[in-house]
Amino acid sequence: VRVHPGEDETQEHEMTDSMMMDSEGGVSQSTDAPRNRRGRGHDKEMDMDDDRGGRFESIPENDSGAPGPAKSVEGWIVLVTGVHEEAQEDDLHEHFADYGEIRNMHLNLDRRTGFVKGYALIEYETKKEAQAAIDAANGSSMLDQTLEVSFAFSKGPINK
Amino acid sequence: LESGSSLTSPRPGSAAVAMGDDFYVRYYVGHKGKFGHEFLEFELRPDGKLRYANNSQYKHDTLIKKEMFVTKAVLAEAKRIVMTSEISKESDSTWPEGDRVGTQELEIVLGDDHITLSTTKIGSLLDVQSSKDPEGMRVFYYVVQDLKALVFSLINLHVKLRPIG
Numbered sequence: 001v002r003v004h005p006g007e008d009e010t011q012e013h014e015m016t017d018s019m020m021m022d023s024e025g026g027v028s029q030s031t032d033a034p035r036n037r038r039g040r041g042h043d044k045e046m047d048m049d050d051d052r053g054g055r056f057e058s059i060p061e062n063d064s065g066a067p068g069p070a071k072s073v074e075g076w077i078v079l080v081t082g083v084h085e086e087a088q089e090d091d092l093h094e095h096f097a098d099y100g101e102i103r104n105m106h107l108n109l110d111r112r113t114g115f116v117k118g119y120a121l122i123e124y125e126t127k128k129e130a131q132a133a134i135d136a137a138n139g140s141s142m143l144d145q146t147l148e149v150s151f152a153f154s155k156g157p158i159n160k
Numbered sequence: 161l162e163s164g165s166s167l168t169s170p171r172p173g174s175a176a177v178a179m180g181d182d183f184y185v186r187y188y189v190g191h192k193g194k195f196g197h198e199f200l201e202f203e204l205r206p207d208g209k210l211r212y213a214n215n216s217q218y219k220h221d222t223l224i225k226k227e228m229f230v231t232k233a234v235l236a237e238a239k240r241i242v243m244t245s246e247i248s249k250e251s252d253s254t255w256p257e258g259d260r261v262g263t264q265e266l267e268i269v270l271g272d273d274h275i276t277l278s279t280t281k282i283g284s285l286l287d288v289q290s291s292k293d294p295e296g297m298r299v300f301y302y303v304v305q306d307l308k309a310l311v312f313s314l315i316n317l318h319v320k321l322r323p324i325g
Contacts, residue, residue: 037275052213118240119310152318
C-alpha cells in the first residue's frame with residue numbers, strides 16, 4: 001500500500017489524497033482475508049515526483065455540495081453500455097438522435113478483435129436532452145441487446 | 161412475454177458484479193530522459209474519481225493534470241473491461257523489467273486481487289511476440305489499449321483535451 005512522497009501537504013485539496021490510503025475514496029482494507037498481492041510493481045519503490053502528485057485541475061462546481069450529474073465543458077455526456085459488438089455509429093444515431101442533437105459520439109473498438117468494445121459515450125448540449133435519452137433508452141433493446149444508459153460524470157464521489 | 165428488462169441482471173458473459181467489491185485501476189507509462197520526466201498516468205478510484213496526468217515533450221513541457229468524478233456506470237464498465245481481459249491471472253515475473261528507457265505499470269484492485277504489473281514500454285506486437293511470455297504480455301498490451309481508449313474518451317469529452325500517447 002503506497003503513500004506518495006512529494007505531494008504538497010499544505011494544499012487542503014490533496015491532504016488525504018494518496019491514492020490507496022485515504023479512508024474516503026480509497027480502497028477498503030478488509031478485516032478478514034488480506035488481498036492476494038502479485039506483481040513486481042509491489043516491491044518496487046514507487047518513484048514519485050511532484051509531477052505525479054499534488055493538485056489536479058477540475059471543472060469548478062457552482063452549487064457545491066449538491067449531488068448529481070456533472071456538466072462537461074461543452075455539454076452533457078451519457079454512457080451507453082450493453083452495446084452489441086457489431087453495432088455501428090448509425091445504429092446509435094438512430095437510437096439516440098430523437099432526444100437531441102448528438103454533438104459527439106465515441107464508439108470505441110476492442111483493439112484486439114476489431115469489434116465494438118461494448119460501450120459508447122454520447123454528448124448532448126443540454127441536460128434536458130441527456131436526461132430524456134436516459135429516461136427513454138435505458139433498458140431499451142438495440143440489436144437484440146439491452147442497453148443501459150446513464151450520465152457519465154458526477155459532481156462528487158460515489159456514496160457507498 | 162417480456163415485462164421489461166431488468167436493470168439489475170448481470171450482463172451475459174460477465175460474473176455477477178457486487179458493487180460492494182472494491183475496484184481500482186492505475187496505469188503509468190513513462191521515462192526520464194534528457195527532456196525530463198515524460199509520462200502519462202491515470203487512476204480510477206473506487207469513489208469514482210478519475211485523475212489524469214500527462215507530461216510530454218510534444219506539449220512543450222506543459223504538465224497537464226485533470227481530475228473528475230465518473231459515475232457508478234462508468235466504474236462498472238471499466239471493471240468489466242478489466243475482468244473480461246483476465247489480466248489478474250497474469251504475472252510479470254518473466255517480462256522485461258522497466259528501465260530508464262521506459263516503464264509501464266498497471267495496478268489493479270479487483271475483489272481479492274491486488275496486482276501491480278511492471279514492465280518496459282511495449283513498442284508493438286512484435287515486442288510481445290518475441291518475449292518470454294507472449295500470451296501474458298498480449299493480454300497486458302490489449303487491456304492497456306482498452307483502458308486508455310475509455311479514459312482518453314472520457315477526458316476528451318469532459319474537458320475537450322486530446323490526450324497523447
